[in-house]
Amino acid sequence: MKDKVNEIRISYKERIPCHFWTKINSSKDAADLLFENWDKQTIQVHESFKVILLNNSNKVKGIYQLSKGGITSTIIDIRILFAVVLKSLSVAIILTHNHPSGTLKASQADKDITEKIKKAGELLDIKVLDHLIMVPNGDYYSFADNGLM
Helix, strand or coil: CCCCCCCCCCCCCCCCCHHHCCECCCHHHHHHHHHHHCCCCCCCCCCEEEEEEECCCCEEEEEEEEEECCCCCCCCCHHHHHHHHHHCCCCEEEEEEECCCCCCCCCHHHHHHHHHHHHHHHHHCCEEEEEEEECCCCCEEECCCCCCC
């Protein structure tokens, strides 16, 4: 038993051919895609944090929900976030979370976690293109559009 170790297997399976993937050209494109795929029954109930995974052409590989929280916050584990990004072989990401209250303003905590994720992304050569805050009526706040990226 001295030399036995567990085998680690990492995989990512594409179910939709890449020529069908949506291309993100702007924050509005990302916000529209996110709102279309957000559960309208829960967007005004609790915060969720999601990430759009992109290839080198800014085509969407998928959307991953990282966490579901309470009324005013949710927890983001950066290690899990980047495990998903790396496993999917994504080269860029767009962060997003919702404000059930409808407030289109980034809190200091929102700014801090974005900066922390950006720094981690730089180490791994993963571009963090934007962080969107979605509200229940489909409006959004873009960090990039507001000079915070």
